[in-house]
Amino acid sequence: MSEPRTPQFEILLQGYLEGALNASESDKLLTMLKENPALGKVILDELALSDVLKTVVGDQDLRAAATSASQRRSKISSITNAVKRRPTSKHRRGTSSWWTALGLAAAIVLVATFGISNGWFSKHDPESNPLGSNAPEIASISLSEGGARLISENSPGGVALASGAKLHSGDRIQTNDGGITLEYPDGTHIEIEADSEVLLLEEAGAKRVRLDQGELSASIAKQPAGKPMLFSTSQASAVVLGTKLVLAFADNSSRLDVTEGAVHFETDAAHGVEVKQGFSALTRSGGSIALTPLTEPLPWKRAPFANRVAIERLEERTPKGRPVLKLSYEHHDIADNKKEYCMMSQPLAPAATSHSIRVAYFVLSATPNARINAVLTTKDHGSWFINEQNLSRVAPNTWHEFVVPLDKSQKKQNTVGAAMFDKASISHISISIWGGKAVLLLGDSNVSD
Amino acid sequence: MRSKMAEEAHDIAASAVQTHEPFVRALARKYAPAPGLADDIVQQVFAEFLAKRTEWDFDSDLRPLFHTMTRHVAQRCWREHVRQMPSERRQLADHIQRLAESRETPVYGEDEKAALRQCLEKLPEKSRRLVEGHYQLGVSSADIASGMNLSADAVRQALCRLRGSLRKCMEATLSPNAAKEGRYV
Numbered sequence: 221m222s223e224p225r226t227p228q229f230e231i232l233l234q235g236y237l238e239g240a241l242n243a244s245e246s247d248k249l250l251t252m253l254k255e256n257p258a259l260g261k262v263i264l265d266e267l268a269l270s271d272v273l274k275t276v277v278g279d280q281d282l283r284a285a286a287t288s289a290s291q292r293r294s295k296i297s298s299i300t301n302a303v304k305r306r307p308t309s310k311h312r313r314g315t316s317s318w319w320t321a322l323g324l325a326a327a328i329v330l331v332a333t334f335g336i337s338n339g340w341f342s343k344h345d346p347e348s349n350p351l352g353s354n355a356p357e358i359a360s361i362s363l364s365e366g367g368a369r370l371i372s373e374n375s376p377g378g379v380a381l382a383s384g385a386k387l388h389s390g391d392r393i394q395t396n397d398g399g400i401t402l403e404y405p406d407g408t409h410i411e412i413e414a415d416s417e418v419l420l421l422e423e424a425g426a427k428r429v430r431l432d433q434g435e436l437s438a439s440i441a442k443q444p445a446g447k448p449m450l451f452s453t454s455q456a457s458a459v460v461l462g463t464k465l466v467l468a469f470a471d472n473s474s475r476l477d478v479t480e481g482a483v484h485f486e487t488d489a490a491h492g493v494e495v496k497q498g499f500s501a502l503t504r505s506g507g508s509i510a511l512t513p514l515t516e517p518l519p520w521k522r523a524p525f526a527n528r529v530a531i532e533r534l535e536e537r538t539p540k541g542r543p544v545l546k547l548s549y550e551h552h553d554i555a556d557n558k559k560e561y562c563m564m565s566q567p568l569a570p571a572a573t574s575h576s577i578r579v580a581y582f583v584l585s586a587t588p589n590a591r592i593n594a595v596l597t598t599k600d601h602g603s604w605f606i607n608e609q610n611l612s613r614v615a616p617n618t619w620h621e622f623v624v625p626l627d628k629s630q631k632k633q634n635t636v637g638a639a640m641f642d643k644a645s646i647s648h649i650s651i652s653i654w655g656g657k658a659v660l661l662l663g664d665s666n667v668s669d
Numbered sequence: 670m671r672s673k674m675a676e677e678a679h680d681i682a683a684s685a686v687q688t689h690e691p692f693v694r695a696l697a698r699k700y701a702p703a704p705g706l707a708d709d710i711v712q713q714v715f716a717e718f719l720a721k722r723t724e725w726d727f728d729s730d731l732r733p734l735f736h737t738m739t740r741h742v743a744q745r746c747w748r749e750h751v752r753q754m755p756s757e758r759r760q761l762a763d764h765i766q767r768l769a770e771s772r773e774t775p776v777y778g779e780d781e782k783a784a785l786r787q788c789l790e791k792l793p794e795k796s797r798r799l800v801e802g803h804y805q806l807g808v809s810s811a812d813i814a815s816g817m818n819l820s821a822d823a824v825r826q827a828l829c830r831l832r833g834s835l836r837k838c839m840e841a842t843l844s845p846n847a848a849k850e851g852r853y854v
Contacts, residue, residue, distance in 0.1 A: 227826055234825035236761070237704050238809055243757040250761045253768070260768040265775065268698055269832055270804075271707050272777040276785050277804040482712060494716075496709060 361385045362403040367396030389422040407441040435468035459484040519566040544661040561654035577624040580663025586611035590656030594624040598645040602637030604630040682722040695776040700743030702769040773853035788838035
């Protein structure tokens, strides 16, 4: 039998292994598999080898980096430099997964029986059993953006925290305008956001972090068997063995996003749930927990010719839980009668049954002349102006939908491509702000039938 | 005394998990052959196994038990996985699943993993970084390509060929007389 692997097969095979095949590529790969049964064994063997490679490569890094967190960071930095791009959360699979090290069994039991250990904090809160600064050093500040204070038994009024400061079990940290990053000796990192308050504890080598206010993100090295790390708010707890997560507490609600690994999350009122990689858990009034898939990063990108817009990716969400971008734009007159504007674009391919696109936006402030409009770009590079809204005339501080109809006759904006608008040929949607000064939040777009 | 017995029972269960992880992982791939699912399935099987650890007879062969548990968990997981797929991707996924169920799936035990580690260390620096970037950091071929001014297809092909080299190296590293029995499920 001839060698079944062709370059095209290899490309499709790798696409399948990355979950990145589109409909037409899936169809091509299926045809190949049906036409050449020998490829079936190849794809299964490759799937198996890929699966084990994730665990083996992750293991190697953990071994190599066990002694020094800074060495580990520099190793990761060298890898990312090699690929010149940081991975998105979507692509950060759990290669340092706690499943790869099989001392995990004991830890799993602890997770499964977490309820019995729910009293950790009440037993060791420094307010009832103060440890003060005589307690062992457990972590240090690796980065401080300023304004953070350390409150301990020895300094109840608090002292300013700077990079390099040592932290002890029982220390309480308050951040103000800026955030700080803590580093544990095992490489675990916690980023505490501005306006947050956190209590740090350690019990027999097990890390405990209580978030009383605000938000933190953590990248947790694999924890020793039987000593999972515990994060808690006043109403919920998360047990982790080695993962990446974001925990937020505000308005009496806790949110946990897990971007790698798995976390056991529970409230006093609800049964615990396993929050797997790619999911977000949100506590509701009454103590129930809602699980939703983690949202992907927003696809909006600044168009190359956009100008004078500050873009900030926020942790805030639309009412539907989607992430948002904050855009700050100020119009300036430019020469040659050219219009100045900022433009955010994303790919779009509506179905034949789609009749409109709805873009979520939220006006924080707008001067009378500030406007938002939409442009659809077709595959032949034609540009079609759709409609416009004066931002000063919409109610501020609430979410709106900017509706972009797809069936109306549209106004051609350039001289490129076909003269007639063809919905099937749409490749991108762009949203522009121009004419004044505006600060708004931009959500993602939804295609409606 | 009671605590010591509980500790012993726990150690036995932990040891069973450790021993059977490669077997369960291979079965997970057999019944749910899609990238990324094996971790979830293995995790769920062991969580269920440990939750009922007092019910099992640890003196008997646990493989039939793990086989049944893994099949059930994997089938559940697979149904969930394909439920939302567009039809073309679902047809492909179902075809691959039928292939997997009708064939033997390799079990990567400690020997195979050790051989693979050795082979990874022999890779040239650039190739090793590519493997680490993709498998450790989870960077997609498309993202690697855009960072290195290559086409995504070129990176996909390079990863495929690197795996081919690693496979050959691993097979050469493993003792030719190593028992084949138990290396497939």
